[in-house]
Structure formats: structure tokens, C-alpha cells
Amino acid sequence: MxxxxxxxxxxAHDEKITARSSLFYRPQAKTxxxxxxxxxxHKRIGFLYGVFALFFFxxxxxxxxxxxxxxxxxxxxxxxxxxxxEMFTMHATTMIxxxxxxxxxxxxxxxxxxxIGARDVAFPRLNAFSLWVFLAGAIIVNLGWFLHDGAxxxxxxxxxxxxxxxxxxxxxxxxxxxxxxLLGVASIAASLNFITTIINMRAPGLTMMRLPVFTWMTLxxxxxxxxSFPAITIALVELMMDRSFSTNFFEVSNGxxxxxxxxxxxxxGHPEVYILILPGMGIISExxxxxxxxxxFGYPIVVFSGACIGFLGFGVxxxxxxxxxxxxxxxxxxxxxxxxxxxxxGVKIFNWIGxxxxxxxxxxxxxxxxxxxxxxxxxxxxxxxxxxAAPADAQQHNSYFVVAxxxxxxxGGSLFALLAGIHYWFPLMFGRKVxxxxxxxxxxxxxxxxxxxxxPMHFLGLNGMPRRTFTYDPNMGWNxxxxxxxxxxxxxxxxxxxxxxxxxxTYFKGERVKNDPWDGRTLEWSLPNPVPEYNYxxxxxxxxxxxxxxEKQHKEEIAAEHAKLEKAESAxxxxxMPFQSIYPFIASLGILIGGVGVATIDSNPDPKVIVGKxxxxxxxxxxxxxxxxxxxxxxxxxxxxxxxxGHDSSxxxx
Amino acid sequence: xSSVASGAIDHHHDSTTSTGISNKKLLMWIFLASDCMFFGxxxxxxxxxxxxxxxxxxxxxxxxxxxxxxxxxFILLMSSLMMALxxxxxxxxxxxxxxxxxxxxxxxxxxxxxxxVFEFSEFVHVKHLTISNSILGTTFFTLTGTHGIHVxxxxxxxxxxxxxxxxxxxxxxxxxDVESMGLYWHFVDIVWxxxxxxxYLLEYI
Numbered sequence: 001m002x003x004x005x006x007x008x009x010x011x012a013h014d015e016k017i018t019a020r021s022s023l024f025y026r027p028q029a030k031t032x033x034x035x036x037x038x039x040x041x042h043k044r045i046g047f048l049y050g051v052f053a054l055f056f057f058x059x060x061x062x063x064x065x066x067x068x069x070x071x072x073x074x075x076x077x078x079x080x081x082x083x084x085x086e087m088f089t090m091h092a093t094t095m096i097x098x099x100x101x102x103x104x105x106x107x108x109x110x111x112x113x114x115x116i117g118a119r120d121v122a123f124p125r126l127n128a129f130s131l132w133v134f135l136a137g138a139i140i141v142n143l144g145w146f147l148h149d150g151a152x153x154x155x156x157x158x159x160x161x162x163x164x165x166x167x168x169x170x171x172x173x174x175x176x177x178x179x180x181x182l183l184g185v186a187s188i189a190a191s192l193n194f195i196t197t198i199i200n201m202r203a204p205g206l207t208m209m210r211l212p213v214f215t216w217m218t219l220x221x222x223x224x225x226x227x228s229f230p231a232i233t234i235a236l237v238e239l240m241m242d243r244s245f246s247t248n249f250f251e252v253s254n255g256x257x258x259x260x261x262x263x264x265x266x267x268x269g270h271p272e273v274y275i276l277i278l279p280g281m282g283i284i285s286e287x288x289x290x291x292x293x294x295x296x297f298g299y300p301i302v303v304f305s306g307a308c309i310g311f312l313g314f315g316v317x318x319x320x321x322x323x324x325x326x327x328x329x330x331x332x333x334x335x336x337x338x339x340x341x342x343x344x345x346g347v348k349i350f351n352w353i354g355x356x357x358x359x360x361x362x363x364x365x366x367x368x369x370x371x372x373x374x375x376x377x378x379x380x381x382x383x384x385x386x387x388x389a390a391p392a393d394a395q396q397h398n399s400y401f402v403v404a405x406x407x408x409x410x411x412g413g414s415l416f417a418l419l420a421g422i423h424y425w426f427p428l429m430f431g432r433k434v435x436x437x438x439x440x441x442x443x444x445x446x447x448x449x450x451x452x453x454x455x456p457m458h459f460l461g462l463n464g465m466p467r468r469t470f471t472y473d474p475n476m477g478w479n480x481x482x483x484x485x486x487x488x489x490x491x492x493x494x495x496x497x498x499x500x501x502x503x504x505x506t507y508f509k510g511e512r513v514k515n516d517p518w519d520g521r522t523l524e525w526s527l528p529n530p531v532p533e534y535n536y537x538x539x540x541x542x543x544x545x546x547x548x549x550x551e552k553q554h555k556e557e558i559a560a561e562h563a564k565l566e567k568a569e570s571a572x573x574x575x576x577m578p579f580q581s582i583y584p585f586i587a588s589l590g591i592l593i594g595g596v597g598v599a600t601i602d603s604n605p606d607p608k609v610i611v612g613k614x615x616x617x618x619x620x621x622x623x624x625x626x627x628x629x630x631x632x633x634x635x636x637x638x639x640x641x642x643x644x645x646g647h648d649s650s651x652x653x654x
Numbered sequence: 655x656s657s658v659a660s661g662a663i664d665h666h667h668d669s670t671t672s673t674g675i676s677n678k679k680l681l682m683w684i685f686l687a688s689d690c691m692f693f694g695x696x697x698x699x700x701x702x703x704x705x706x707x708x709x710x711x712x713x714x715x716x717x718x719x720x721x722x723x724x725x726x727x728f729i730l731l732m733s734s735l736m737m738a739l740x741x742x743x744x745x746x747x748x749x750x751x752x753x754x755x756x757x758x759x760x761x762x763x764x765x766x767x768x769x770x771v772f773e774f775s776e777f778v779h780v781k782h783l784t785i786s787n788s789i790l791g792t793t794f795f796t797l798t799g800t801h802g803i804h805v806x807x808x809x810x811x812x813x814x815x816x817x818x819x820x821x822x823x824x825x826x827x828x829x830x831d832v833e834s835m836g837l838y839w840h841f842v843d844i845v846w847x848x849x850x851x852x853x854y855l856l857e858y859i
Contacts, residue, residue: 122677188688196680200671226684230691238699241796246786249699249796255708255789264695634823 024635027580038580040124041533045131046109047429049102050422052135054500056098059142063091065493068453072486074474084470085153086172090142092156093176096276097183098138100410103418104279105134105187108194108218111425114524115212117203117542119535122196124578125632130190132588133182140595141179144172147600152176155468157269158239160250160261165243171600174243177236178599182591184229184236191222198222203523205542209303212522213296216303217282220310221275228271228314235264244603259324266317274313277377277409278306280417281348284370287424288352290518291367292359295546298351305344305351312341322390323397331390338388345381349374364518365439369420372447376412380405383458398468401461407454419446419499426503427517431529432510438502445495452488456481521546534575534642538565574641581635587628594621668830682834686841693845696800700793701852707789714790715857717781719773726769727850730805733762734843741836747826749819756816759839763809770802794853801849804842811835 027038039045067087070079079087113121121127144151149170154163163173198211198219211219238249239261248254250261289296296302318326318334326334352374361367383405387393396402427433460481465472472478516525523540524531526548541561544550551558569575597617604612611619668676704714740755774795777783785795815835818824824831 123681192681192684192688195684196677200673200675200677200680202672206672226688227691230688231695234692234695234699238796241785241792247792247796248786248789249792254787254792255703255706255711256792257703257706260699260702264699267695 024631025582026635027582029580035580037585038128038582040120040128040578040580042109042113042121042124042127043429043531043533043535045127046106046111048131049109049134050106052138053099053102053106056094056138057103058496058500060091060094060099061493061496063087063094065489067091068486068489070470071472071482073483074472074476074479076471079470081470082150082153085155085468086144086151088468089153089155089176090145090151093141093152093180095410096156096272097180098141100276100414100418101183101187102134104221104276104414105130105190107214107279107283107418107421107425108190108222110429111524112194112215112218113197113201114428114527114531114535115215115522116198116201116206117523117536117540117547118197118201119539119575120578121193122201123193125581125584125637126189126193128581129584129588129632130186130193132585133189133591134186136588136592136595137179137182137186139179139592140175140182140599143179143596143600144175147171149175149600157265158261159265160239160242160258161252163239164250165246171602174240175599177240177243178595181233181236181240182595184233185591187225188229191225194218194222195226203540203542206547209300210542210545210547213285213299213302213306214279214282214522217278217285217306220306221278224271224275224278224310224313228268228275230268231264232268235261235268238264262321262324263317266320267314269320270317271310271313273406273409274309276414278310280373280414280421281306283417283421283424284352284373286522287366287370287420288355289546290424290520291362291364291370292356293362293519294355294359295521295549296351297354297357299545302348302351305347308344309341312337312344316341319388319390319393322393335388335390339385342381342385342388349378349381364423365434365436365443366420366424366518368440368443369416369423372443373413373416373420376408376416376450380408380410380412383408396461398466399461400457400465400467403467404454404457404461407457411450411454422503424518425524426506427513428524428527428529428531430507430510431512432506433513433517434502434506434510438498442495442499442502445498446492447495449488449491449493449495453485453492454488456484456488460485516548521549523547526551534577534644537575537644538562538569541565570643574643576639577642578637578639579635581632583628583632583635585628587625587632590621590623590625590628592621593624594618597621676830678830678834679837682837686837689841689845693800693848696793696797697848697852700797703789703793704856711788711790713857714794717777717783717790718854718857719776720854720858722769722773723850723854726766726773727846729762729769730766730843730846733759733766734840736762737836737839741829741833744826744829744832749826752832753816753819756812756819760809760812760816763805763812767802767805767809770798770805774799797849797853801842801846804845808835808839808842812839 027034029035029038036044036048039048066079067084070076070084070087109121109127113119141152149172152172152175154168154173154176158173158176161167163176198215202211238247241247242249242251242256248256250256250258252258285296285302315337316334318330319338322331322334356371383401387396387402387405423434423439460478463477463481465476465478465482472482513529515528518525523542526540527535540547540551543554594617597614597620601614601617603614606612667674671677671680673680736755736759740752740759743749743752743755777791783791783794785791812835815824815832
């Protein structure tokens with residue numbers, strides 16, 4: 001078993017020289033602001049991702065409500081056309097990049113290392129860097145609300161030539177470009193980290209085909225991010241070059257082709273929708289077995305269909321462009337791949353139904369959200385498969401039918417799964433449990449509000465109501481459906497408010513629960529709640545797919561094994577913990593300053609002044625960034641060792 | 655690296671990870687996969703626009719200087735050889751030999767960058783090809799410029815390593831750092847082979 005210990009990834013990095021670390025500021029704070037800014041603990045980083053995501057989720061929700069108020073009655077002038085454009089652009093950008101993705105990232109960070117029996121991710125400081133760069137990007141995207149130029153208004157897809165300098169001369173689009181660029185950096189950095197962690201830091205015995213499905217979906221999502229974000233990064237670079245240096249990528253008069261943007265954007269954009277849904281599918285695949293008290297039906301098929309979705313996801317992007325005139329062959333090919341991708345998705349649905357089939361089902365709140373997910377995601381899938389038929393899509397394109405479709409898969413799919421996940425893992429994260437009454441009430445209000453809002457949109461779309469128009473005539477026959485949708489939106493708003501009010505209440509005052517309240521199956525439930533900083537006193541050895549379930553069935557064998565492992569581990573110098581670090585935060589701060597400089601300041605028209613205001617701010621940002629990066633590299637990845645005696649943890653510095 | 659204490663260092667197996675591949679190396683491989691997509695998008699952009707030149711565009715072969723670019727390509731490929739020697743040297747614990755190879759790698763990188771700077775200024779001032787006056791200029795400067803920045807970052811990285819091999823921060827137990835850097839350097843060279851083929855040589859077929 002000593003062999004197993006050396007495999008854990010922590011004990012073997014024995015004490016390096018700490019003399020040189022005295023050159024660098026090594027924060028020690030365990031509480032207070034400084035401890036959060038310098039944290040490298042994956043659980044704290046996950047928590048921060050969650051907090052920021054929920055904040056932006058509320059911002060995006062308010063934007064949605066403003067949109068619905070504007071559309072409640074025909075010829076409304078609650079918002080101007082310009083404000084409406086800003087609202088739908090920022091609603092989509094916020095919900096996709098600042099709410100759903102970081103909320104998934106919160107779970108990746110918090111849960112995935114626990115599920116693989118690790119004490120942290122492979123690169124803890126890089127993880128902190130991802131978080132802070134995400135925040136920098138989020139700030140820059142939203143900066144327009146507070147500036148004269150206004151918020152970005154070119155749609156979340158930012159189609160050229162609308163977003164080129166000629167048609168969007170002010171800085172609103174610059175902020176959108178810069179902000180998205182940074183969010184891409186954050187996502188890629190985080191994904192590199194997750195992939196390395198999952199491949200390299202599994203507990204002994206945890207083979208790939210024993211990984212919990214949520215961890216599998218994290219891995220696939222991370223690969224999708226790593227391979228698809230470069231496409232939008234390059235698209236944004238090209239747009240930025242066009243806007244700032246008068247290049248010709250999308251400049252028609254000089255041979256540029258705006259359709260290139262559309263292709264590059266959707267080469268990213270379609271894998272992105274799987275980036276949004278696969279984590280949700282992973283969460284559902286954890287919740288259903290737990291509350292059906294059965295192992296997941298057809299585990300290998302669920303994993304492979306997830307991988308298959310990820311793979312096919314790169315070959316369907318042009319179904320967003322059926323009406324651009326690609327030619328029959330291309331259109332037919334993309335229609336076929338789009339239909340093909342429904343197969344692995346359907347397979348998953350059948351596996352989930354197979355999981356609950358004949359199970360001993362307990363209808364707790366997470367299970368309610370999970371079942372709601374299956375139902376609503378299927379709806380979204382059905383309208384999605386309708387779009388794959390190119391002739392039908394030509395009719396539905398840019399209509400409210402599409403809006404209905406993607407809200408069914410994004411809210412009914414991703415968001416329901418994430419809300420289920422919050423309920424499910426809340427006891428593990430905070431040691432408290434949401435009351436069943438309030439949890440179920442919020443579920444029903446959200447479920448009813450959601451369907452009231454988005455179901456009528458199918459009919460609106462088929463009746464010809466186009467997307468992205470700020471108002472409509474009263475004689476188009478769209479009045480009733482729009483009014484119902486607005487009422488539904490407010491019901492949904494109330495539901496979400498109940499959900500989060502109850503969450504906040506529970507965080508402070510909720511009922512305390514013992515460990516493993518749901519009788520869980522995966523490794524994270526073997527931990528005490530709240531989870532200690534070092535996660536596992538002893539890195540466990542995994543014997544079966546549902547590792548913790550196996551441990552519960554073989555208590556004596558496991559207890560003996562743990563005792564042996566613990567002895568071996570303390571002989572190796574105890575639990576290795578990484579030092580906290582301020583430098584990822586400083587590097588991100590430099591990026592924020594430089595990004596604000598690039599995005600919001602006019603370049604100096606006077607050629608005599610070489611270093612204008614813009615360049616000055618950018619250089620300051622660059623300087624701070626380089627300082628952060630170099631100190632980060634030079635301070636080294638040293639840590640200290642924890643020795644646990646009983647349940648006390650006393651720090652011993654080396 | 656628990657085997658440090660037991661004498662010989664096994665640079666090809668890291669016993670602390672599940673796969674035996676060190677975390678740093680794995681991270682670098684995945685990053686390079688991502689970087690492939692970056693260059694893939696830029697190269698595609700160039701190739702697509704190459705097929706649709708606006709009327710009156712002069713042929714690219716009248717602008718390029720294939721002799722100079724062939725020379726700098728050769729130099730960059732030689733730098734890969736030097737990098738491989740440097741990695742080999744530090745894995746054998748031969749710091750002195752690694753330094754010599756690193757110096758040569760850096761010099762090759764700098765010559766390549768010098769050629770690129772000369773080429774760019776020649777194109778702008780003599781051939782009147784700028785980043786904004788034609789689609790060829792736009793895609794050419796963006797693509798080769800992005801590659802040049804990759805080389806520049808590599809040179810700075812190598813120089814940092816060279817300096818730290820003198821101060822003692824980089825010693826034979828850090829072979830994995832040099833190896834990861836080597837992966838990056840070879841990748842940048844391979845990308846250049848693709849760029850040289852599809853941007854330069856293609857114009858002469």
C-alpha cells in the first residue's frame with residue numbers, strides 16, 4: 001500500500017528549499033479578505049465561481065425581465081430600440097459566459113477533485129488565475145453600463161459587418177471583444193488544469209472506466225473548451241485587428257468576407273452549447289442513481305455517448321447557417337450530422353429512464369429538478385431535431401421558435417441540472433440542507449413559470465415573430481402569447497427569487513445534517529461536511545465504480561486498509577499542502593487594467609505624442625501582469641505539511 | 655520525484671501521477687493541442703482569402719523573397735536540433751552541454767526573428783504591402799506575426815532558463831521544465847513548416 005501512497009501525488013513532493021521563498025510574499029491568512037484573494041484551495045475557488053455566477057445570473061435575469069416587459073404589449077416604448085439591443089446582447093452574453101459556464105466551473109472545481117480522491121487540482125495557482133481572469137473579463141464586458149458608450153449591442157454572436165468599426169464606431173463592441181477574449185483565456189487555463197487533474201491525479205484503483213460520470217463529463221467539457229475556444233479567440237483577434245488597426249478581415253471593399261466570422265464563431269459556438277449542457281448531464285447522472293438507489297444504467301454507454309456528443313459537436317456548426325446559401329451539399333451534410341448527434345443524446349435519455357426504472361425512488365428536491373431536467377430537455381431536443389431538417393429550419397430561422405428551443409435546452413436543460421446540483425451538493429459544501437418544502441415549492445414555481453414563458457414562444461415563432469425586434473404591431477396576432485410569456489417570466493423570476501432566498505437562508509440558518517445525508521454512491525460523500533481543507537485524511541484506494549457505495553458494503557476491509565494507508569502516509573511526512581499565493585491575483589489585475597485600456601480608451605490621434613493615454617494604461621497593465629507572472633514563476637510551488645493527530649490539525653512548517 | 659533520493663533520476667516516468675507522465679508535460683501537450691486550433695484558424699483564414707483575391711491584387715510571389723525565407727526556415731529547423739540536444743544534455747545531467755545548446759537555440763531563434771523583422775520592413779517599405787492595404791497583407795502579417803510572437807516568447811523563456819542554469823534555480827532535477835519548453839519550441843517549428851509550405855511555397859507552384 002505504500003506504493004499507493006506514493007501515487008497520491010502529494011507525499012512525494014518532499015520539502016524543497018524554503019529559504020528562497022522568503023524573498024516573496026507568502027500569505028498565511030486563513031480568514032478575511034486576504035485569504036480569499038490568495039486562496040489556492042479548489043473548494044474556495046469553486047465557491048467564489050459560484051458566488052460570481054449567481055450574481056451575474058441575477059443580473060442576466062433582470063435583463064430578461066426588462067426584455068419581457070418591453071414585449072408584453074405591442075408598440076411598447078418601455079425600452080428604446082437601442083436599449084433593447086443592449087439588453088438582449090447582454091442577457092445572452094451574461095447568461096452563457098458569466099452565469100451557466102462559471103456555475104459549471106464551480107462544480108468542476110468543488111466536486112471533481114473530491115470525486116477522484118485528490119487533495120487539489122494539478123496546478124492550484126493556475127486555478128486561482130482562471131478565476132480572477134474570469135472576473136476581469138466579466139467586469140470588462142459589463143463596463144459599458146457605467147460608461148458613456150453604453151453596453152455591447154451587437155448580439156452575443158457579434159456578427160460582422162455590424163460589429164466592425166464602420167457600423168459600431170464606439171467602444172461598446174471593443175469591451176465585448178476584450179471581455180470575451182479574457183473569458184476565453186480563463187476557460188482554457190481552467191480546462192488545461194482540469195484535464196491534467198483528471199488524467200493524472202486519480203486515486204489508486206480509480207481507472208478511467210470507474211470515474212464518476214460527472215467527472216467524465218468534466219473531462220469531455222474541458223476538451224471541448226480547449227479545442228473550440230481558439231476559434232472564437234482568433235475570430236475576436238481578427239475583429240479586434242479590423243477595429244483597431246484597419247485590417248481587412250471583414251472589410252468587404254478590400255476583399256474581406258463577413259461570412260468568415262459567422263463560420264469561425266459557430267465553429268466555437270456549437271461546441272459551446274455542449275460545453276453548457278454536458279456538465280448538466282453529468283450532474284443528472286449522479287443524482288438519478290442516488291435517489292433511485294440503483295447504479296447508473298449502462299454506465300459505459302453513458303460515457304461513450306457523452307464523448308460521442310463532444311466529438312460530433314465539432315461537425316455541426318453550419319446548421320446555424322442554413323439560410324446563408326452554403327450550397328446543397330454542405331447543407332445536406334450538416335443536416336445529417338445534426339440528426340446524427342440526436343442519437344447519443346437520445347441514448348442518454350433512455351439510460352436515465354433505465355436508471356429510475358424499477359428503482360426505489362425517493363422524491364427529494366434534487367430528484368425533482370433532475371426529473372424536470374429530463375422532461376424539459378427532451379422538449380428542447382425535439383424542437384432541436386426539427387431544426388436539423390434544413391427546409392424546415394429555413395422557416396424557423398431567426399424566429400421565436402428558435403428562442404423557445406434554446407431556452408428549453410439552456411434553462412430546462414443546463415440550468416435545471418445546475419439547480420439540482422446545488423441542492424444535491426449543498427450539504428457536502430456547507431453542512432446544511434434546504435428544507436424540502438421550500439425546495440419543492442421553488443421547483444414548482446420555476447417549472448410552471450418557465451413553461452408559461454417559453455411554451456407560447458413556439459407558437460409565436462411559427463406565426464412568424466422574428467427574434468431581436470424591440471416591438472411589434474398589434475395586428476400581427478402575437479399579442480396574447482407575448483403577454484402570457486411576460487407573465488410567465490415574472491413567475492419564473494419569483495421562483496428563482498424563492499430558490500436563492502432559501503439558499504441564502506439555509507447557508508446561515510438551515511438545518512444541520514450529518515455526513516452523507518443522501519446515502520450517496522460516489523467518493524465525495526465519504527468526506528465529512530463541510531469538507532476539510534486537505535479533503536482526504538487518507539487518499540482512498542478505489543475498488544469499484546460506485547466507490548463509496550462499495551466502502552459502505554465492506555466497512556471492515558476498508559477500515560483496515562485506511563489504517564494501513566494512514567500509517568504509510570504519515571511516514572512520508574504527512575499531508576502536503578500548497579502555499580497560498582497572491583501572484584495569480586496580481587497577474588489578473590494587470591490583465592484587467594490592460595484590458596480596460598485596450599477596450600475603453602481612444603487611441604491618440606496626435607502622431608507627435610508617442611505614448612498616449614491608451615498606451616500608458618496598457619503598459620501599466622502589462623507591467624503589473626509581467627510582475628505577477630514572474631513572481632508567480634519564481635516563488636515556486638512549495639508547500640507545507642499537515643500532520644493530523646486525531647481530528648486536530650496542527651500546521652508544521654518545513 | 656520520489657526517486658531523487660535513490661540516486662539515478664528516471665526522466666520518463668513520474669511515479670506521483672496516475673499515468674506516469676508528469677503534470678507539467680501533460681499540461682503542455684494539451685496546451686499545444688489548443689494552440690493547433692489557434693494556428694489552424696489563422697492558416698484557414700489565409701488559405702480561404704488566398705482563393706478569393708480582389709481584382710488587381712499582385713501575385714504574392716512578386717512580393718515574397720523565397721531565398722531569405724528558406725534561409726530563416728533552415729535556421730529555425732536547426733534550432734530544433736539544438737533544443738533536442740539541450741533536453742538530452744540535461745536529462746543526462748550535463749548542465750554545461752545544455753547551456754551551450756541553449757545558447758545556440760537562442761541565437762537561431764534570434765536570427766529567425768531578425769529575418770522576419772527585415773522581411774516585414776522590406777515588404778512594407780519596398781513592396782508596399784501593409785497590414786491594412788490589402789487582404790494578403792492582412793492575413794500574411796497577422797499569421798506570420800502571431801508565429802513570430804510565439805518564437806519571441808520562446809526566446810525569452812529560453813533566456814530565462816539559461817540565466818537560471820547559472821544561478822542554480824535550474825538544475826538537473828528540473829529536466830522536466832526544459833523538456834516541456836522543448837515541446838513548445840518544436841511545436842512552434844512544426845507550425846512554421848506548415849506556414850512556410852502553405853503561405854510561401856504554395857505561391858510558386
